[in-house]
Amino acid sequence: MQEALRFLLPDTEPVDRADFIERARLARRGSEVSRGLPLTIRGLRKSFGDNEVLRGIDLHIPAGQFVAIVGRSGCGKSTLLRLIAGLETIDAGTIGFGEETRPEDVRVMFQEPRLLPWARVLSNVEVGLGRDRASPDAQLRAQRALTEVGLDDKRGQWPAVLSGGQKQRVALARALVSHPRVLAFDEPLGALDALTRISMQRLLERVWRDQAFTAILVTHDVSEAVALADRVLVIENGRIAHDIDVDIPRSRQRGSADLAALEGSILRGLLQSADDPSDL
Amino acid sequence: MSLIESLPRIRSLRPPRADGLIQWIVPLAIVVVWQVACVSGLVPARVLPAPSDVALAGWKLLLSGELVRNIWVSFWRAGVGFVIGGGIGFAFGLMNGLSQLSNKLTDTTLQMVRNIPHLALIPLVILWFGIDESAKLFLVALGVFFPIYLNTLHGIRTVDPQLIEMGRIYGMTDGELFRRVIFPGALPSIFVGVRFALGIMWLTLIVAETIAASSGLGYMAMQAREFMQIDVVVLSILIYALLGKFADSASRVLERLTLSWHPAFQKH
Numbered sequence: 001m002q003e004a005l006r007f008l009l010p011d012t013e014p015v016d017r018a019d020f021i022e023r024a025r026l027a028r029r030g031s032e033v034s035r036g037l038p039l040t041i042r043g044l045r046k047s048f049g050d051n052e053v054l055r056g057i058d059l060h061i062p063a064g065q066f067v068a069i070v071g072r073s074g075c076g077k078s079t080l081l082r083l084i085a086g087l088e089t090i091d092a093g094t095i096g097f098g099e100e101t102r103p104e105d106v107r108v109m110f111q112e113p114r115l116l117p118w119a120r121v122l123s124n125v126e127v128g129l130g131r132d133r134a135s136p137d138a139q140l141r142a143q144r145a146l147t148e149v150g151l152d153d154k155r156g157q158w159p160a161v162l163s164g165g166q167k168q169r170v171a172l173a174r175a176l177v178s179h180p181r182v183l184a185f186d187e188p189l190g191a192l193d194a195l196t197r198i199s200m201q202r203l204l205e206r207v208w209r210d211q212a213f214t215a216i217l218v219t220h221d222v223s224e225a226v227a228l229a230d231r232v233l234v235i236e237n238g239r240i241a242h243d244i245d246v247d248i249p250r251s252r253q254r255g256s257a258d259l260a261a262l263e264g265s266i267l268r269g270l271l272q273s274a275d276d277p278s279d280l
Numbered sequence: 281m282s283l284i285e286s287l288p289r290i291r292s293l294r295p296p297r298a299d300g301l302i303q304w305i306v307p308l309a310i311v312v313v314w315q316v317a318c319v320s321g322l323v324p325a326r327v328l329p330a331p332s333d334v335a336l337a338g339w340k341l342l343l344s345g346e347l348v349r350n351i352w353v354s355f356w357r358a359g360v361g362f363v364i365g366g367g368i369g370f371a372f373g374l375m376n377g378l379s380q381l382s383n384k385l386t387d388t389t390l391q392m393v394r395n396i397p398h399l400a401l402i403p404l405v406i407l408w409f410g411i412d413e414s415a416k417l418f419l420v421a422l423g424v425f426f427p428i429y430l431n432t433l434h435g436i437r438t439v440d441p442q443l444i445e446m447g448r449i450y451g452m453t454d455g456e457l458f459r460r461v462i463f464p465g466a467l468p469s470i471f472v473g474v475r476f477a478l479g480i481m482w483l484t485l486i487v488a489e490t491i492a493a494s495s496g497l498g499y500m501a502m503q504a505r506e507f508m509q510i511d512v513v514v515l516s517i518l519i520y521a522l523l524g525k526f527a528d529s530a531s532r533v534l535e536r537l538t539l540s541w542h543p544a545f546q547k548h
Contacts, residue, residue, distance in 0.1 A: 085449070087445065087449070103451050104451070107449070108449055110442070110446075112442060114442050114443055114445075114446040116443065116460065116461065116464070117541055117542070118464040118465075118467075118539075118541040118542075119460070119464075119541070120541075127446075127447075127450050127452075127460070128450055130450050130451040131451055158540075158541045159541075160541065160542070160543040174450075
């Protein structure tokens, strides 16, 4: 039965790739073809007790853009992402997604995979379908998402036997299975080793091009930000300090001079502010 | 070589056939030594009868039907008391784990009652119920209640909040969240409670039947003492050991069936 299903699944990888590069190109122009949602944030504030974490964020993200948010720990970047994902309540300001959104349109991937240890890989992915979990094609959709992240052969496994990178790929499949229009990543690769990180970065870039969602990546790794994003936001003291467009054509060569130069200048900016005594 | 190396095998709890036999070597050796000690006259028969005599006494009681009847009565009391007490404990554990209001309302009271040794209630229970079935069921239920209550509560409280947040993000309703996240997460802890409770179940029943009963294994032992039938007394004690082992094995099988996802229960 499972063999038969695998046979039925179209082996569309090469065809798709050309197609999604085209779609991603359109997406980055912000045209209507993109499945992504635009994101508009106005005057966003958030405090935890006396600690004001976000002090007025104004931001517009066009549909389908890949935005990376970097900053030192405690700068509020994760809080911004949690607000976008609706995991915290807003103190002041607005977050708009352009049009009416369903809950399935915004998905989050965390640093921890957060898989249900008592559910097999396939049912973990099915969780991502939200209210469509009960639909008859749920299993097929979950299998497609698993194929997309290259873990089709692990569908019957328990999460406990997977490696860290594989667990994170299952979490990605779970986030992708409902075809979200905004996907927020909270340091999704933070706990992985260097080699797994690089292959995961490629995977993230590929699914983003494929599905053309709006991607928001919170990371402390500046090289990851410049390698993946169209645009890098630097957050300092609860405000957007820098908004940098990354005009380096894809696919980007890791370790190229362009990327290194950009990474260097962003890092210098971050370090300077770290040395600022008024910050301490 | 080292202890650590043998850990995965212990943790697998799915011993191959040879390992299944190994655990019986020590009990068997004890019986053999015991028999030799009795036959050689090292231990006088009125202190401890030989295993063969105990087996003979068991055989006679089996033929008369008395043994089966008493075991059945004890088994029935243990089971019914366990279901009642465990069920109520599980329900309170769920309620207090899921609802702050319920927890505030009842937890302090339950903790106070918990600190009363439930066997200290025997005189009161005899006054209330006499020595009929309800007295034994009450005591067993009370004894079983607390380990299951506490471990269910603990299990629910310690479910990973990140998983609960994940469930909410993916639009799980309260019912789904309970069924797919909270209950499976609490299950390992609930099983710890069940195994504690099984121990307390036998203990309570033995004491209750010894003090106030007209049937059951504890009664059989007490009556045998009156007639100086030491072989029957020893037989009762051995049956308790076997029943305890049986209950523990049953809970392990249940654990293995429901916790197959858990790394500790997976084949290596």
